[in-house]
Structures are given as C-alpha cells and as structure tokens.
Amino acid sequence: MEPGSEGPFKRLAREVAKFGAVGVVGTVVNFAVSNLLWHLTSLQAVRANVIATIVAIGCNYVGFRYFTYRDRDKSARTKELSLFLAFSLVGLVIENGILFAAIYGFGWDSSLQRNVFKVLGIGIATLFRFWSYRSWVFKALPVEDEGEEPAAKAKPFLGPQPEPLPRPKQHVS
DSSP, rough: OTOOOOOOHHHHHHHHHHHHHHHHHHHHHHHHHHHHHHHHHHHHHHHHHHHHHHHHHHHHHHHIIIIIIITTSSOHHHHHHHHHHHHHHHHHHHHHHHHIIIIIIIIISSSSHHHHHHHHHHHHHHHHHHHHIIISSSSOOOOSSSOOOOHHHOTTTTSSSOOOOOOOOOOOO
C-alpha cells in the first residue's frame, strides 16, 4: 500500500475515533451544563437537559466540521447545517425522551438516576447520530484513482459495452 492509502476498516476506525473524541467533548459540555442547570436553577430537569443538549450540539458541529469530517464535501454548507440540525433534533428527542420516561414515567428523579438515564439516552442517540451524520450530513467526496486515464474513469451511459468484433482482413490483389 502507498503511504496515505489505507483500507476501509482503518478509515472507519479513524473516523469512529475522531467522532468519539468530538463526542466526548460534547458529552462533557452536555453533562456540565445540565448538572449546573439542575443544581443552580429551578428549571425542570428535562427542560434544563434540552438546553444542555442544544449547547452540546453547537460544540459538536464545530468539532465534526473542522476535525472529524474536515476532508468531506464543503460545497453545500446551508444544506449540511440544515441536515445536521434536523438529525441532531432527532438525537435530542431520543436523549430527552429517555430522560423524560425515567423521570415522569417511573419517578426516577434523583441526581444519580437523572445522570444514569442521561448516559443511556446519549448512548442511543450517539449511535443514531453517527449513522446519520456520516450517511447524510458529512458526505464523503468520491475517490479518484490518479493513475487512470480519463477515458478509463468514464462509465458508459448505457452500462457495460461489449467488446468490438474484430474486423475481417481485406485482401488486396
């Protein structure tokens, strides 16, 4: 293998590691903000957690765009940000839905219980976010082989073409 070229599993492992690094920072921000709001304000637990999740989403976008997916397509930032926010909103609903169910469905509202269900919610939402961000938001640019001729890169419009038949030999008398 050439330097700089790597297999798909190594690329995926690197992507997961970078996604995880940004996610750890976002999770720390999320926990810090939510616990500060839970202990220093009279906001309801889920409302405070929604605010914390929104702050973390902002931090994560910067990390994903400029660290994890900095080599991805940057041509449509408005669409990228819109999709990011839409999928992040789904993640927010997953995370806070689990916290809501724990608090209002089961009455588990101690500080420890809130944080346990926050971890569960973030974990499930993270799986969804990883899939959606890499599939829909930060799309990979197509890889081009540098050594191929342009004609070899072109794909036929109507699919694979059969080999041309050999021309019959002409006899000149």
